[in-house]
Amino acid sequence: METGENFTALNYSAHAIESMKEVVQRLPPHFVQSINAIRIVSDMLRRSVKFILPNCAELLDPLHVSQAHIDLLKLPFPLVAFEAPWQKTDAKDAGYLDHYKSTRRIALCWEPGATPPQLAHLNVILDRFPQGGVFILPISWLDVIETWNVGIGGAFVPYENSLAAVDQAQVSPLSARAMEALNSAGLLPKKPQQFAAEPFILQPEHFEAVIARSDRETGFEHNERHEG
Numbered sequence: 001m002e003t004g005e006n007f008t009a010l011n012y013s014a015h016a017i018e019s020m021k022e023v024v025q026r027l028p029p030h031f032v033q034s035i036n037a038i039r040i041v042s043d044m045l046r047r048s049v050k051f052i053l054p055n056c057a058e059l060l061d062p063l064h065v066s067q068a069h070i071d072l073l074k075l076p077f078p079l080v081a082f083e084a085p086w087q088k089t090d091a092k093d094a095g096y097l098d099h100y101k102s103t104r105r106i107a108l109c110w111e112p113g114a115t116p117p118q119l120a121h122l123n124v125i126l127d128r129f130p131q132g133g134v135f136i137l138p139i140s141w142l143d144v145i146e147t148w149n150v151g152i153g154g155a156f157v158p159y160e161n162s163l164a165a166v167d168q169a170q171v172s173p174l175s176a177r178a179m180e181a182l183n184s185a186g187l188l189p190k191k192p193q194q195f196a197a198e199p200f201i202l203q204p205e206h207f208e209a210v211i212a213r214s215d216r217e218t219g220f221e222h223n224e225r226h227e228g
Helices: 012-026 032-047 067-071 117-127 173-184 204-213 216-227
Strands: 049-052 079-085 104-110 133-142 147-150 153-158 198-201
Touching: 012 032, 012 079, 012 104, 012 133, 012 147, 032 079, 032 104, 032 117, 032 133, 032 147, 032 204, 117 198
Parallel strands: 049 079
Antiparallel strands: 079 104, 104 133, 133 147, 133 153, 153 198
16 A cells, blocks of 8 residues: 555565465365465465555556557566455445455466466466466455455456457356446446456366355356455
């Protein structure tokens, strides 16, 4: 957070790294891949270049993002962590559930070249997007249980992306619900646009456990709630 010309260190990453040590101890022993993934993420977070963003990461008005902004989408370093406080106090709270409340957030972002060997399988996405892009993994402080949560997965946003009008026929049920929430809050533009992004799963056993209790769409929704 900015104070005059200086920034006050948030230290979210340091606290999240310590929290992850406890999280892996609480996961079921058969969550082998999920436990290993969290440990790898902890090391990536430790090595990442840290940046502090303003509240809700509002560097740009989300309603006025243009193709020019998308064209500038590049990471300053191959592996970075963006830390931001997340205090919502207005209409943006529509659909915001207390049991998912997260007032501190980290976005761990990396390019395929910075993917650790243990997670090299994620880079298969380059078969579809050879131009490269950015993996974005949400790490959120869950206020209710007072612990840091590593996303079950995240999103890969390819470079050389394009804004395009939302095709309602192609919108997933989850995206449709999100658009309804934005619309009810008066935050949905008259002509909404979107850019390409692909989900990826980081914790397979965790993901399978969630969808076993519901369905695949809910599994992604569970993940996106910690991103949002």
